[in-house]
Amino acid sequence: MRIGLVVNPVAGLGGRVGLGGSDGTDVQRRAVELGAVPCAGSRSAAALAELACRTRDFELFTAAGAMGEESASAAGLSARVVYRPRPGDTGPRDTVEAVRALGAAVDLLLFAGGDGTARDVLDADAGTPVLGIPTGVKMHSAVFAVNPRAAGEIAAGWVLDPGRPEVRPAEVMDRDEAALREGRLSSRLYGWLSVPYVPVRVQQRKAGSTGAAPEAVGGIAAELASRAAPEDVLVLGPGTTTQAVAAALGAEIPLTGVTALVRADCGCGCADGCCSCRGLRPRAPDLAPAPPLHLNPQGHETALCGCVVAGRAVPRAPEGVPFGQPSSYRLLSSHLTSDQLLALATHHPLLLALSPIGGQGFLLGRGNQQISPEILRTLAPGKLLVLATEAKLAALHSRPLLIDTGDDDLDAELSGYVKVLTGRGRTALYRLSH
Amino acid sequence: MSAHPAAGPVAPEDARIADKPALRRFHQASWDEKLIFELGSPGERGVLVPEVDPEITEALGGTVGLPAGLCRQTPPALPEIGQQQVLRHYLRLSQETLGADLNVDVGQGTCTMKYSPKVNDRFVTDERIAGLHPLQDESTVQGALEILHRLEGLLKEVSGMDRVSLQPGAGSAAIYANVAMIRGYFADRGEAETRDEIITTIFSHPSNAACAKTAGFKVITLHPDADGYPDIEALRAAVGPRTAALLITNPEDTGIYNPRIAEFVEIVHAAGGLAAYDQANANGILGITRAREAGFDLCHFNLHKTFSTPHACGGPAAGACGVTEALAPYLPRPTVEYDAESGRYWLDDDRPHSVGKIRPHHGVVPNLVRAYAWIMSLGAEGLREVAETAVLNNNYLLHKVKQIRGVSVPYAAGRPRVEQVRYSWEQLGADTGIHSEQIGVRAADFGTHYWTSHHPYLVPEPMTLEPTESYSRADLDEYAAILAEVAREAYEDPETVRTAPHRSTIHRVRPEALDDPAVWSPSWRTYRRKVLGT
Numbered sequence: 010m011r012i013g014l015v016v017n018p019v020a021g022l023g024g025r026v027g028l029g030g031s032d033g034t035d036v037q038r039r040a041v042e043l044g045a046v047p048c049a050g051s052r053s054a055a056a057l058a059e060l061a062c063r064t065r066d067f068e069l070f071t072a073a074g075a076m077g078e079e080s081a082s083a084a085g086l087s088a089r090v091v092y093r094p095r096p097g098d099t100g101p102r103d104t105v106e107a108v109r110a111l112g113a114a115v116d117l118l119l120f121a122g123g124d125g126t127a128r129d130v131l132d133a134d135a136g137t138p139v140l141g142i143p144t145g146v147k148m149h150s151a152v153f154a155v156n157p158r159a160a161g162e163i164a165a166g167w168v169l170d171p172g173r174p175e176v177r178p179a180e181v182m183d184r185d186e187a188a189l190r191e192g193r194l195s196s197r198l199y200g201w202l203s204v205p206y207v208p209v210r211v212q213q214r215k216a217g218s219t220g221a222a223p224e225a226v227g228g229i230a231a232e233l234a235s236r237a238a239p240e241d242v243l244v245l246g247p248g249t250t251t252q253a254v255a256a257a258l259g260a261e262i263p264l265t266g267v268t269a270l271v272r273a274d275c276g277c278g279c280a281d282g283c284c285s286c287r288g289l290r291p292r293a294p295d296l297a298p299a300p301p302l303h304l305n306p307q308g309h310e311t312a313l314c315g316c317v318v319a320g321r322a323v324p325r326a327p328e329g330v331p332f333g334q335p336s337s338y339r340l341l342s343s344h345l346t347s348d349q350l351l352a353l354a355t356h357h358p359l360l361l362a363l364s365p366i367g368g369q370g371f372l373l374g375r376g377n378q379q380i381s382p383e384i385l386r387t388l389a390p391g392k393l394l395v396l397a398t399e400a401k402l403a404a405l406h407s408r409p410l411l412i413d414t415g416d417d418d419l420d421a422e423l424s425g426y427v428k429v430l431t432g433r434g435r436t437a438l439y440r441l442s443h
Numbered sequence: 444m445s446a447h448p449a450a451g452p453v454a455p456e457d458a459r460i461a462d463k464p465a466l467r468r469f470h471q472a473s474w475d476e477k478l479i480f481e482l483g484s485p486g487e488r489g490v491l492v493p494e495v496d497p498e499i500t501e502a503l504g505g506t507v508g509l510p511a512g513l514c515r516q517t518p519p520a521l522p523e524i525g526q527q528q529v530l531r532h533y534l535r536l537s538q539e540t541l542g543a544d545l546n547v548d549v550g551q552g553t554c555t556m557k558y559s560p561k562v563n564d565r566f567v568t569d570e571r572i573a574g575l576h577p578l579q580d581e582s583t584v585q586g587a588l589e590i591l592h593r594l595e596g597l598l599k600e601v602s603g604m605d606r607v608s609l610q611p612g613a614g615s616a617a618i619y620a621n622v623a624m625i626r627g628y629f630a631d632r633g634e635a636e637t638r639d640e641i642i643t644t645i646f647s648h649p650s651n652a653a654c655a656k657t658a659g660f661k662v663i664t665l666h667p668d669a670d671g672y673p674d675i676e677a678l679r680a681a682v683g684p685r686t687a688a689l690l691i692t693n694p695e696d697t698g699i700y701n702p703r704i705a706e707f708v709e710i711v712h713a714a715g716g717l718a719a720y721d722q723a724n725a726n727g728i729l730g731i732t733r734a735r736e737a738g739f740d741l742c743h744f745n746l747h748k749t750f751s752t753p754h755a756c757g758g759p760a761a762g763a764c765g766v767t768e769a770l771a772p773y774l775p776r777p778t779v780e781y782d783a784e785s786g787r788y789w790l791d792d793d794r795p796h797s798v799g800k801i802r803p804h805h806g807v808v809p810n811l812v813r814a815y816a817w818i819m820s821l822g823a824e825g826l827r828e829v830a831e832t833a834v835l836n837n838n839y840l841l842h843k844v845k846q847i848r849g850v851s852v853p854y855a856a857g858r859p860r861v862e863q864v865r866y867s868w869e870q871l872g873a874d875t876g877i878h879s880e881q882i883g884v885r886a887a888d889f890g891t892h893y894w895t896s897h898h899p900y901l902v903p904e905p906m907t908l909e910p911t912e913s914y915s916r917a918d919l920d921e922y923a924a925i926l927a928e929v930a931r932e933a934y935e936d937p938e939t940v941r942t943a944p945h946r947s948t949i950h951r952v953r954p955e956a957l958d959d960p961a962v963w964s965p966s967w968r969t970y971r972r973k974v975l976g977t
Contacts, residue, residue: 399664403645403899407667426680434661435652437645438677 010067010168013115013137014057014088015107017122017129017144018075018099020049024146024378025347027266032125034098043346048415049144050080052157053121056142057084059161060168067168070114072107075099080121101129108133117167117205119160123148124183131181131200138176138203140164143212143413147376149196149369151179151214152204156374156413156420156443159210167205179204180214193249193264209408209442216368216404225398226250228432230257233362233394234337236430241360241392242353243270243338244345246377250364250396258338266344267379269353273339347381354387361385362394370405372441373423374413382416385423395429395439402429402437409442417443466928467921469890470946472538479532480967483524490526520967539948541892543753547918549840550886550893552863552907553648553696555726555748563751563816567809577804581790587808588788591779594815601818601826602722602742603735604765609746609811610775612802614723615650617743617762618690621719622658623798624741624766624773625688628717631796638687638716644673646695648723649897660687667901671854673701675710682714688740692721694728696897696907697853698837698860708738717741717770725749726911727834727862730827734765741766751817752810761810772796779805832912833862836919840864840910843923847930849874853902863909865902872904877933877940879904885932885943889925 019037022028026043028036057069061084069088071077076099081088092110094103104126111118112135120130123145130139130152141153142160154160166174178201188195196215204211233254237243243258245251247265255262255270262268342349353359361380365372372395373380385393395410410427412420420443428436508514524532541548548556566572575587595607611617622641629638641655644665652662663681668674673691689711694700701707708718720734720742726749734742746752747760754760766774776797777790790805821829838859845852849871852864868879883893883906896905910919933940944950955962964970971977 398899400899402666403901406901406903407669407671426677428663431664434656435664436661437664437666438674438681439666440674440677 010117010171011115012060012067012069012164012168013111013118014053014069014071014077014081015104015111015118015120015130016049016053016072016075016077016080016142017104017120017126018047018049020122020126020144021052021146021378022047024048025381027344027346027349027379028146034100037098044348047075049121050075050083052144052415053077053080053119053142054083056119056121056154056157056160056164057081057086059158060164061086061161063162063165064168070111072103072111076103076107101125101132104129105133108135111135112137116171117164119164124150124181127152127181127202128183128199131202138205140204140211143374146378147184148212148371149182149184149215149366151212152181152202153212155210155212155411158417163205163207163210166207174205174207176203177206178202179206179211182214212371212411213369213408215366225400225432226253227257228435229396229398229430230254231433232430232435233396234258236391236394237272237360238358239272240358242341242357244268244350244353244359244361244380245270246361246363246380248364248366250398250401251362254362254364254396255338260338260340262340263343265376267350267377268343269341269345270338271341273337345379347379347384350379350381350384351387354384358392359384359388360392360394361388362396364396365401365405365410367401368404369411370408371411371413374411374415378415382414382419385414385419393423395427397429397431397437399431399437402431402439409440412441412443466924467890469888471541471887471890471948472535473948474535474539476532476535476539478967478970479522479524479529482528482532483522485523487523487525489524489529541887541890546891547914547922548891549908549910549914549919549922550883550891550906551754552865552894552909553724553897554754554894555724555745555862555909555911556754556913557726557748557751557911558913559751559753559813560817560820563813566816567812572809572812575808577808581788585788588779588790590812590815591805591808592781592788594811594818595779597815597818598744598763598765600823601729601733602744602765603733604742605768606771606774606778607763607765608774608778608801609761609763609806610801611743611762611764612807613747613760614648614743614745614762615654616760616801617745617764618648618650618719618721619654619657620762620764620775620798620801621741621743621766622654622660622688622690623801624764624770625717625719626658626660627773627796627798628770629687634715638685640681640683640685641688641690642678642681642686642711642716643690644692644695645901646671646673646697646699647690647692648696648721650723651690651692651719651721655690661685667854670856671697671699672703673707675703675706678707678710682710682716684715686711686714686716688717688719690719690721692724693737694724694861694863696724696863697855697865697902698727698863698909699855699858700728700861705737712738719743722749724862726909727830727837729830730823731830735767740770746814747807747810750814752813759807759810761807761814773798775799775801777805829912830862833910834859836910836912836914837862837864837908839916840908840919840923843919844908844926847923847927848934849930850906850926862911863907865896866906866908867902868904868906871930871933875933875937877937879906881940881943882906882926882929882933885929885940886925887944888946889928891922891925 022037022040022045026040026045028040069081069086070091071081071088072092073090076094078090092107108130118137118139119142120139121142121144124147127141127150140160140163142157143153154163181199181202182196185195185197245255245268252262252264260270363372366375412423414420424441424443426438427441429439431437543556575584591609598607611620629635639661640663641660642663643651655662665674665677693704711718717740720739722742722744725744743762743764746763748754773796776794777792780791781788841860841864844850849868851867851870853867872878879895886892893906896907962973964973
């Protein structure tokens with residue numbers, strides 16, 4: 010049995026640094042400037058290691074260097090190199106050419122990347138069954154395993170029992186940038202690839218938004234607000250649901266990226282010193298005050314609460330906003346990177362609220378890699394909340410919620426049953442799997 | 444019990460008919476009928492009340508009628524119309540519906556549409572029932588109280604519970620009564636504040652979650668496991684010191700019976716909670732399983748569907764809630780008691796732990812009389828036969844429907860169902876772009892219909908069928924043939940399905956009339972204000 014591997018070395022670079030994707034050299038350069046660390050190689054190695062521990066009855070074919078050879082080596086496997094990229098940074102053309110070179114030689118081609126890489130594989134039109142090792146940022150396509158180990162597990166099944174699993178056409182999707190510009194988070198269908206289908210181990214494609222019914226979202230927002238302590242910084246993941254919940258809380262946030270909100274009013278009616286009144290003081294007395302994170306439009310440094318740091322007048326908190334009620338939050342910062350989130354977590358208690366990707370069920374590891382294992386480990390018990398309308402949960406058709414943080418131990422720790430907030434005083438107990 | 448022979452072995456000529464049921468030529472009546480308020484004319488009357496005879500006036504000392512202080516200042520805004528026009532009006536409207544007595548109503552899954560014997564209507568329209576007033580002294584309504592007391596005894600036997608209240612006016616009212624009793628039970632133990640969570644399942648009767656929420660509890664909903672059964676591991680993860688109760692239906696709305704139901708109850712009991720059995724889906728288990736044997740503390744029945752009276756969508760409802768001795772003090776009051784010494788029935792209103800009244804007086808007595816008559820006409824063996832026939836009919840229809848192209852039966856592969864099935868047209872939808880709602884609407888062109896599912900749709904493109912014991916094999920064959928024909932059309936002529944109905948009174952109901960509070964009009968007054976703008 011011949012297995013092929015093509016790795017897009019830059020896939021996923023934009024994830025932890027909040028760029029929403031890694032396509033294009035400018036984005037990749039910006040990601041590196043922001044401190045992004047490549048992960049495609051190590052996740053590919055993890056997939057190969059899983060494959061190798063189940064069977065050695067295969068030959069591995071790959072591309073040179075970071076496009077596969079290094080991952081094979083890291084997994085302790087020897088591989089026959091059948092494609093060598095041009096010197097310098099690799100790009101989509103290398104992926105297409107590598108897939109074409111490998112396609113004719115192998116029975117199953119593993120490729121590591123995200124939706125952009127899947128589109129390159131589709132363009133290569135190799136005609137060979139493929140399976141994605143999820144190393145990208147968004148991954149709306151249905152051609153990926155749910156995590157690298159699952160990819161190795163499925164490949165091993167392919168080797169050990171040829172003909173099973175069944176090969177099915179699976180959708181190659183990518184974010185619809187035109188729709189996003191119109192304020193809708195949507196995916197566009199680019200075509201189909203033949204993928205070995207193993208329920209639960211191969212992910213579903215992202216579904217269109219199930220709609221955020223105002224009554225459901227209002228209830229979720231009220232429940233979320235009731236569970237937030239006054240000093241909590243509310244960190245919201247991307248998506249239609251969280252955007253609608255934020256709107257119900259009074260804050261306008263982008264559809265993509267990770268966003269932080271703070272209470273707009275502490276309720277004390279103070280005119281100054283609102284940093285402390287809003288609970289945005291350090292969690293422990295020995296910690297320094299919260300560091301400024303970004304610049305306001307006038308170029309002044311602003312503190313987490315939005316107050317100008319350098320002695321300027323502090324805006325009066327809005328009056329008449331009931332404490333703890335929806336409409337009492339405002340935007341602190343959007344498109345946060347994992348480093349910024351860590352800095353935030355160092356000085357402030359975070360309440361993290363995420364909503365799964367519709368139809369797919371991913372809660373972590375798809376489109377929100379900024380929420381890194383390090384940040385998740387800083388969260389106090391009960392400070393990770395899952396939000397979904399009942400319609401969104403129903404659209405999973407009993408498939409579990411999924412996590413793929415890149416940290417197997419953490420994934421196992423978080424797995425089990427989670428309470429999903431579906432309305433005011435309403436939760437659904439739902440399986441979370443890795 | 445049954446209007447027609449149930450499913451079973453048939454003679455060869457019958458089998459031939461069953462194999463090729465003819466599709467009915469059907470077109471619904473269309474009368475373009477106005478609202479009754481728009482009919483008639485000023486001064487027109489259905490009943491002319493004669494002047495008071497002078498002798499009566501004289502005998503009463505010259506005073507006739509109500510005192511001026513008790514009279515309205517203005518006459519009520521009632522339609523002014525003659526008797527014949529009223530009769531014609533409602534007959535026309537009845538022809539513009541697909542009522543339970545008109546169509547093969549197996550498509551109203553979860554609603555248990557069954558034949559309600561017309562003889563029972565004669566009992567309740569009898570002057571001795573219809574002429575009673577709820578405030579009559581109990582000494583003058585001994586017969587009615589005896590019926591209620593006997594009905595309680597019958598339902599105690601059916602459920603295994605120690606006491607039953609007949610006061611709730613519907614299934615949801617009975618569930619609410621159960622939740623109120625759960626709250627009262629824990630309040631007396633000082634745990635009302637701490638036990639504030641109620642657990643239910645997503646395929647249970649939705650009234651469980653709704654009633655729990657209405658009563659102020661937090662609701663935790665369990666989703667099914669991969670086979671469609673209630674997830675017992677999820678229950679273990681959900682229970683705790685805050686658990687007040689589990690409210691669960693069995694079989695659930697998928698028609699799948701949870702064989703581990705007693706374990707579910709034990710898990711909740713071990714956490715200090717109570718367990719309430721929602722028996723809205725009891726039609727397939729009457730005389731076969733009982734709430735008490737599974738360990739439940741409370742249960743309820745929808746008397747208006749399982750026990751003869753038409754489902755509330757087609758008539759007034761009635762509910763019954765049964766409890767163990769420990770919960771009996773919390774039952775709605777009054778209860779109907781019997782004093783063996785005097786041989787008299789009496790109403791016990793002195794129940795200090797009672798949750799109070801769920802509805803005024805003694806429940807919907809006409810429906811209780813129907814339920815009593817229905818049970819008495821069947822006996823214990825007859826009740827069991829009802830369940831067995833309903834299950835047989837359901838699995839016969841299941842066998843027929845799953846042969847139709849594009850249909851699947853999600854969950855519990857290969858296992859029989861109890862009294863209903865939630866099917867899926869997912870494959871047909873993927874193949875043709877036709878949705879389940881469109882198939883149901885096209886079925887109306889053949890004189891029937893079906894209901895999809897509660898929202899949200901856990902089963903994609905759902906269809907829920909519940910044939911009950913009332914339908915013959917020919918009925919079921921006809922129904923399956925209609926579905927097969929619409930499925931064929933979906934594949935070969937999807938436009939016909941997409942643009943259906945073609946033979947109904949109204950082509951399409953405006954959805955905003957149902958969904959938009961600014962438009963919906965449950966009364967003439969709101970219709971005038973919202974729609975006519977007058």
